[in-house]
Amino acid sequence: DTGVSQDPRHKITKRGQNVTFRCDPISEHNRLYWYRQTLGQGPEFLTYFQNEAQLEKSRLLSDRFSAERPKGSFSTLEIQRTEQGDSAMYLCASSLGEYTEAFFGQGTRLTVV
Amino acid sequence: AQKVTQAQTEISVVEKEDVTLDCVYETRDTTYYLFWYKQPPSGELVFLIRRNSFDEQNEISGRYSWNFQKSTSSFNFTITASQVVDSAVYFCALSNFGNEKLTFGTGTRLTIIP
Numbered sequence: 753d754t755g756v757s758q759d760p761r762h763k764i765t766k767r768g769q770n771v772t773f774r775c776d777p778i779s780e781h782n783r784l785y786w787y788r789q790t791l792g793q794g795p796e797f798l799t800y801f802q803n804e805a806q807l808e809k810s811r812l813l814s815d816r817f818s819a820e821r822p823k824g825s826f827s828t829l830e831i832q833r834t835e836q837g838d839s840a841m842y843l844c845a846s847s848l849g850e851y852t853e854a855f856f857g858q859g860t861r862l863t864v865v
Numbered sequence: 866a867q868k869v870t871q872a873q874t875e876i877s878v879v880e881k882e883d884v885t886l887d888c889v890y891e892t893r894d895t896t897y898y899l900f901w902y903k904q905p906p907s908g909e910l911v912f913l914i915r916r917n918s919f920d921e922q923n924e925i926s927g928r929y930s931w932n933f934q935k936s937t938s939s940f941n942f943t944i945t946a947s948q949v950v951d952s953a954v955y956f957c958a959l960s961n962f963g964n965e966k967l968t969f970g971t972g973t974r975l976t977i978i979p
Contacts, residue, residue: 755909756909783964785964785965787967792971792972793971793972794869794956794958794969794970794971794972795910795956795967795969796969797966797967797968800965800966807965808965808966810966841908843910845910845964847964849963850962850963850964850965851915851963851964852964853912853915854912854964854967855912856902856909856910856911856912857909858907858908858909859908859909
């Protein structure tokens with residue numbers, strides 16, 4: 753296990769389509785985080801899980817967005833009815849606990865055309 | 866509300882020069898955590914340091930050093946004897962609860978010229 757893995761790395765979709773991204777955290781990491789990063793900006797918090805429980809969601813996460821982490825392992829982030837404003841890099845991170853280092857994946861770059 | 870300001874958008878220095886990246890934060894909480902991350906062209910964020918609000922001791926790790934000053938709400942990062950591999954975007958971040966809900970600054974793009 754070499755780190756947090758995200759799939760796909762790049763996704764181009766037409767406006768109005770649904771997309772799903774996957775994040776595989778480092779084994780045994782019980783915390784998993786999703787962030788969104790637009791060009792020239794820092795990452796913005798979207799949501800996080802402790803095991804399978806989704807503990808917090810940002811206001812940025814509209815009702816078109818849903819995240820899951822079944823069985824406390826991998827996580828998926830789904831965006832329904834994509835809009836051009838959804839174009840961004842979606843970053844996933846995991847940590848062993850609240851106060852241990854969070855490791856980030858390389859992200860999924862979404863382009864909505 | 867929390868806020869992190871990185872006023873330096875881009876910095877270029879010649880290799881072996883020292884460079885300081887500035888970070889100013891705003892929070893109403895007495896307990897908080899400050900972070901620095903490096904984002905190379907490959908995209909993943911690489912953790913550099915976490916400091917809690919009760920520990921104002923400066924820290925040095927090899928060529929990296931951090932200066933935390935609560936009086937000015939700053940958490941600056943200095944790279945000594947810069948190298949080309951240091952070229953990246955550097956982010957300062959703030960949170961109330963360890964790793965939860967990090968608030969990032971807009972980043973500083975550092976270019977080291979050989």
